[in-house]
Amino acid sequence: MDGKRKADPEFIADSSWELGGEDVENLNHGYLFGSDYKESSILSEFGWNIPTESSGVCGCDGGFVDLDPIESGLPVSSADGCVLAGTTAPRGDDTSRSLEPMVAVEENATFASALASNPSMSSSSSEDPAEKSTASGGSSAAAAANPPADAASKAKKKGQKRIRQPRFAFVTKSEIDHLEDGYRWRKYGQKAVKNSPFPRSYYRCTNSKCMVKKRVERSSEDPSVVITTYEGQHSHHSVGFPRSGLVSQEAAFASPMAPSNSQFYYPRLQTYPHENSLSISQLPPSIQGKGGESGHKGQEASLQPSVGEGLLGDIVPPGMRNG
C-alpha cells in the first residue's frame, strides 16, 4: 500500500555468491572469501581478527581459502576437503555482482567460536552503516532508534549509490537453518531464491538499537549446507547462548580441527541429540550431491559431536557484540 519503504538504498543487494555445487560436498570447515576482499580486510571490518595464516580452523591444510571465484571459477576445495564455495561466480544467470566474504564452518558452531576468540574490536569500525537507515520506517519492531549514522542518512539518498558494506557469510552444515549465535533475531521476511528450491530468510536483530541483519539460506546444491550472512555489527551485548556441553564438545572438535598454531578454538557446542546434524565430512554421497533434503536430523549422524540446533555459539563477531 502506501507506505512501503523501499529497501535500503544503502546496501547493494548482492547476494551473488553461491556455493559451488559439488564442490561443496567437501566443505567441512573453512573460510571463504570473495575475491573482492581479503579475509583480513573483511574480518577487520567486522572487527574480527582471524588469523589468515595458512592454518585455519580446520585441520586441513588451508583453513582459509582465499578464493577468487571470479577468476578462478571457483569453488575451491582444499586437499583436505576444506572448502569452499565459490562466491559469485557468474553463473550466467544474473547476479554476478559482488562477492561477500564467506566462511565455511562445520556444523554450527565452529566459526563462532573461532571468532569469539578474538574479542577485541570496537564496533566502531568504519562503516557500519547502520545498515539501512531506511529502516526508519520502522517496522514494527526494531526500528526505533537507528544509529545515527550520518553517512547512512546520506547514503540513503536516492541518488546515491549504496555503499557496499562488507558482509560475512558462513557456510555451515546443519539441518537447522537458523543457527543460534547468542543474539535474538526476528524474522522479517522470506523469499524464494531463484536458483534454489529453498527459500531465503531475512532476520533482524531484535534489539531496537541494533540494525544488524542476517540472511539464512540453504544451498540448492547441498541442502545440508546452510549459508548465513551477517550484515552490520551489533551495538549491544548478546543475550547469551547456551554453553553447556562446552567442554566435551570443544575437546572433540578441537582435536581434529584445530591446528595447534591456530588461534581458533572450538568453543562450546551444544549438543542436541535429536536435532543434530551431520558432519560434513562424513556425508554420504547421496546427500552431498544433493540428495535429498536434509530432512531429518539424524540422518547421518555423525561421528563428530553433533550439534543439534544450530548453535553458532559465540559466533558473533566481536565487533558485533560491542555494546
Added chain:
DNA sequence: CGTTTTTGACCGGCGC
C-alpha cells in the same frame, strides 16, 4: 497481552 512468524505486495536495481 506481547512478541514473533507468516505472507503478499511493493520498491529499486540491474540485465536484456
Added chain:
DNA sequence: GCGCCGGTCAAAAACG
C-alpha cells in the same frame, strides 16, 4: 523501456 529478482515492509495470524 521492460521484465526479473532481491530485499523489505506491514497487516494478520500464530504462539508463549
